[in-house]
Amino acid sequence: MGNSPTVPEDNSGEDSKLYIDVDRHKWPILYSPDYDISFWKLETIHPFDSTKWKRVYQLLNEKNMLKGLEDIVQPNEASVSDLLVVHTQEYLESLKSSTNVAMVVEVPPLAIVPNYIVQNKMLRPFRYQTGGTILAGKLAMERGWAINIGGGFHHCCSGEGGGFCAYADITLSIRFLFQRVPDVKKVMIVDFDAHQGNGHERDFMDDDKVYIMDMYNRWIYPNDIKAKSAINMKIELDVHTGDETYLRHIRRKLPEALDEFHPDIVVYNAGTLPVQKNNS
The missing domain is CATH 3.40.50 (Rossmann fold)
Structure with missing residues (x-):
């Protein structure tokens, strides 16, 4: 992973739809069916389990810890404006190449898949999980704790991805907290x-x-x-x-x-x- 370019300070994500208000009856647990990655079995090439989030959610329901999606928070998808709070424009543009995405997620056959499919089937779930990590920061400050069942893409920085990590959701969550929550x-x-x-x-x-x-x-x-x-x-x-x-x-x-x-x-x-x- 090389040196990352500096991101301009004015990328504040002011139009973000990620910091939503959440009903008090909902647990501060974040998950969406949009988290899971599955298409043509390409995801099975990588040892990372790309449908584990669904199974974690199902297990919580089977153990009667949840009563379905109405008990938890479903986050919105992180937009380009949200991602630019941390990521460089150059990096986000690079993800429009299926070859580059294939290298980031370490699934070589993705290189020959049309990028619109890669965006919808691979990167869109990552953006939903990133939205969950960002919202989890807000909920943790409001409720004392929060859990995002997805996310944790700790190999991605502002200007480069890798290791099945396409977006820097941890960095983004922290930057949103610094910008939007005065107590942090x-x-x-x-x-x-x-x-x-x-x-x-x-x-x-x-x-x-x-x-x-x-x-x-x-x-x-x-x-x-x-x-x-x-x-x-x-x-x-x-x-x-x-x-x-x-x-x-x-x-x-x-x-x-x-x-x-x-x-x-x-x-x-x-x-x-x-x-x-x-x-x-």
Whole structure:
């Protein structure tokens, strides 16, 4: 991931339809059927599970934790104006090439698919999930907590995507908070995905209002050396790290980070692969 161009400060997303008012009877849990990606089985080429969001939602219903879509919040799709709050125009234009999208999401056959199909079947779900992450920030400040079942695209920065991450939803959510919620002056990112969160790290490289705690497997993608310099609390794990060691790091280091920084809000990226089980 190379150096990202600076985004102009006047991209404030003033016409955004993402910060909607939500009825108090709804749980601050965000999901939409538009999150899920499925077409021609191309999504199965990548190890990332692109329909897991639906199954998480279904499981919550099966466990009687929800009573259907009426209990949760369905976000709007992030518009170009919303995305320009963080992303460069050059980067968004690059996604109009199916070849570029194929490289970002690591699904090579997408390169030969007409871009209007790629936009509708692949990038549109990402934009809905990005809208969910942005709205989750607002709801968390209003309710004390919020969960977006999708999102967490932590390999994407303002000017470049990668690792199945096309939009920098974490960075966008934080930028919206800084611009629209006066009580938010300091934000902590806690990233416990198995991979280093190099996207948001590059976006907040020189921003002392954002504190980053990142725990990841040191031996796997992306190993972004430059981005690591933005991590305030870095925990690099080895392959086959067990539960006891993993949880010991969290119990010791997370309180240290909170004592050091005192954020107004914490953005927690749970990740898709905090743990991988060896069944052999």
